[in-house]
Amino acid sequence: MSKARLLVVEDDPNLGDILQEYLNMKGYDTTLCRDGEEGWAKFKKDKFELAILDVMMPKKDGFTLGKEIKKVQENLPIIYLTAKNLKEDIIEGLKIGADDYITKPFSMEELLLRIAAILRRTQKSDEIEALKIYNFGEFELHYDEQYIKGPNGDHKLTSKENELIRLLASEVNKLVNRSHALKQIWGDDSYFNARSMDVYLSKIRKILKDDPKVQIITVHGEGFKLVVSG
Numbered sequence: 001m002s003k004a005r006l007l008v009v010e011d012d013p014n015l016g017d018i019l020q021e022y023l024n025m026k027g028y029d030t031t032l033c034r035d036g037e038e039g040w041a042k043f044k045k046d047k048f049e050l051a052i053l054d055v056m057m058p059k060k061d062g063f064t065l066g067k068e069i070k071k072v073q074e075n076l077p078i079i080y081l082t083a084k085n086l087k088e089d090i091i092e093g094l095k096i097g098a099d100d101y102i103t104k105p106f107s108m109e110e111l112l113l114r115i116a117a118i119l120r121r122t123q124k125s126d127e128i129e130a131l132k133i134y135n136f137g138e139f140e141l142h143y144d145e146q147y148i149k150g151p152n153g154d155h156k157l158t159s160k161e162n163e164l165i166r167l168l169a170s171e172v173n174k175l176v177n178r179s180h181a182l183k184q185i186w187g188d189d190s191y192f193n194a195r196s197m198d199v200y201l202s203k204i205r206k207i208l209k210d211d212p213k214v215q216i217i218t219v220h221g222e223g224f225k226l227v228v229s230g
Contacts (some may be wrong), residue, residue, distance in 0.1 A: 003027060003028055003029040004028055004029065004049040004050065004119055005028075005029045005030075005031070005046070005047065005048045005049050005050075006023055006028050006029065006030045006031070006048060006049065006050050006051070006052060006115070007031050007033070007039065007042060007043060007046075007048040007050070007051040007052070008020060008023070008030055008031065008032050008033070008051075008052045009032075009033045009034075009035070009036060009038070009039035009051070009052070009053045009054060009057065009062065009065065010032070010033075010034070010052075010054045010057075010081065011034055011035055011054060011056075011057045011058060012054070013034070015104075016032050016034065017032070018108075019032070019052070019108075019111075020032040022108050022112075023112075023115075026112055028115075031046065031048070035057050035058050035059045035060065036053075036057045036058075036059050036060025036061060036062065036064060036065040037059045037060050039051075039053070039060070039065055040060065040065055040068060040069075043069055043072075044072075048076065049076075049077075049119060049122070050076070050077045050078075050079070050115060050118060050119060050122075051066075051069060051076060051077070051078045051079070052078075052079045052081060052111075052115075053065055053066055053078060053079070053080055053081065054080075054081045054082075055080050055081065055082040055083075056082075056083060062080055062081070063080075063096060066078050066080070066096055066098065067096050070096060074146075074156050074158065075122070075146050075156075075158070075159060077099040077100075077118045077119075077122050077159055078098050078099055079098070079099060079100045079101065079102060079111075079114060079115070079118070080098050080100075080101040080102075081101075081102055081104060081106075082101060082102075082103055082104065083103070083104045095199070099118050099158070099159060099160060100114050100118060100186075101192075102114065113187070114187070117186075117187045118159070121159055121163060121185070122159050132144050134165075134166060134169035134170065135169075136169050136172050136214060136226065136228050137208075137211040137213050137214035137228045138150060138151045138210070138211040138213075138214070139208070139210075139211060139214060141162075141165050141166060141169055143162060143166050146158075146159065146162045148165060148207060150207065150208075150210040150211065151210050151211055152210045155207050158200075160185065160196075160200050161200055161203060161204060163184075163185045164181070164185060164197070164200055164201070164204060165204060167181055167184065167185065168204075168216065168224075168225075168226035169226060171225070171226070172226050172227075172228050173225060173226070173227055173228060174225060175219055175222060175223050175224075175225050176223050176224055176225060176226075177222065177223045178194070178197075178222065178223040178224065179223075180223070181197065181223065182194060182197060185197070201216060201224070204216065213228060213229050214226070214227070214228050215227050
């Protein structure tokens with residue numbers, strides 16, 4: 001099995017070198033860039049399975065680079081590194097399709113766990129036979145290709161949106177426990193992951209407005225359900 005290729009863009013030379021050395025030691029093929037412009041050039045040249053971007057960088061910040069990457073390869077998972085534990089940073093990252101974020105200082109073990117969790121979700125497993133297409137109302141989720149077909153056209157999905165819709169679509173008109181969804185898709189049910197899921201649910205609700213017979217209902221204190229009427 002080939003090594004997963006990671007793009008790390010970090011302007012702190014000490015942290016960058018440590019990240020590259022540690023991730024390579026753990027079996028990844030890691031490319032290190034020192035600023036956003038170098039990261040963009042490398043991304044266009046090579047193929048990667050995941051990107052780790054520092055938010056505050058010279059020449060081109062991490063969010064700007066992330067937006068440019070998503071325009072070209074919408075399904076590439078991105079983890080943002082931020083020195084500030086600000087909700088505004090986290091929400092901004094989620095809006096542009098971040099898969100995760102981690103606040104400095106962080107442990108290498110924590111980063112490694114997050115990388116492994118994301119790659120498990122995004123890489124197809126030969127051992128698990130999942131449905132390829134989920135139908136509900138006037139929608140058709142094409143899980144493998146990460147898009148949803150609706151009455152007003154197709155919508156490309158991020159990996160988190162794709163997983164969340166699949167979870168809901170496999171339990172139509174049934175309660176999906178909030179904690180279960182967080183642990184299955186995000187890895188744990190922490191406060192910030194819960195905020196992340198709320199942002200994604202809001203984006204999914206906008207897509208589902210194309211069919212008035214389909215909606216996501218929140219059951220306070222318990223979870224939510226994908227309700228299809230008629």
